[in-house]
Amino acid sequence: MTAPTPPRPSFAHASEAELARILDFYDVRWAYEPDTFPIGWNLDGDVVESFSPDFYLPDLELYVELTTLKQKLVRKKNRKLRRLRELYPDVRIKLFYARDFRALLLKFGRLALVDELTGTTGQATPPRTIAMNEPLGPAPALATLDIERAATPAAEAPELASGDPALTPRGRRRGRRRRGRMADAAVVTAAGGATEVDDRPNP
């Protein structure tokens, strides 16, 4: 008997759904928006700004943020990302820009999708509650001719959910720990903001 496939999350953007399919294809486990990192507080210590990376890849201990916005609209996200890296230096995060995603689709011969998925004026992200216990994406068995899965990482824990301690992202724990310690610095952040911007050209 096989375990039921976890329900697919409701992706905020079609590009996220496409990336999830790509990760599934290459047997890379993922969780969709499992963690929210506070990055700005007001003088009362209340969180006034946070950042929820789109994906967490537990086997790689890596967050992935996918943005298909036009470059001029990416600045706000770049600022948030820079702030996240300042506050949580141990958190590994990769930002996929529109050009990165375009190149990925080009590599897979899926360029026709580019216009559908990228270059929009903004990701239509409705207000949503972050589901901290949302199941990870499926990690089905490798479809190979002669597979020896015993030694593969995915085989060791193929059906774990993000709530499992073994897969709990470091960032979630560290984020909670850091919140108190970073409160003073964050007041400055909330007032002045981090204005340094990573303005990579988007050809």
Next chain:
Amino acid sequence: MTRTADLQGDIGDILLTEEEIAAKVAELGRRIAADYAGRSLTLVSVLKGSLPFMADLMRQIPLPLRIDLMEVSSYGGAATESSGLVRILKDLSASIADEDVLLVEDIIDTGLTLNYLVRYLRGKNPASLRICTLLDKPARRLVDIPVDYVGFEIPDQFVVGYGLDYGEQYRNLRFVGVLRPEVYTPAD
């Protein structure tokens, strides 16, 4: 797709000349031969893009060695949803258990395919497993995997030639070049 009949005409800039590639392959061969001196080696190449590199590299390694070839399916979006997973289209033809294995790749960008292959090959219990790539595009890296031998680190551009293709074309170019965007950009 607006590919022309003139393959070389579709290339914007030549990134690596035939001579530069040959010199680098010879250099890689010397390094690999030194590192594996006194041992035998199994080179595993991934079809189809790595073929020219594999063919040239193995002739630059004066050690007892054998070669093997693998082919894996590539992501195709909706067309692959029925299977949903990368598949081994051609598996190894012999065991690599207790062998020193060098995985030979043409290019590493996201690292997704390499990550899958490394996990798969480690499951075959080789004595050692190292990775050699002619081209490395680190700007595209999603999965970080240590690469032992890198020929060239290249910029974030779509390159073809010397085994690398776009739509199964351009593999037979002797150099590595940047494909003109108009070739893969749909005409309005």
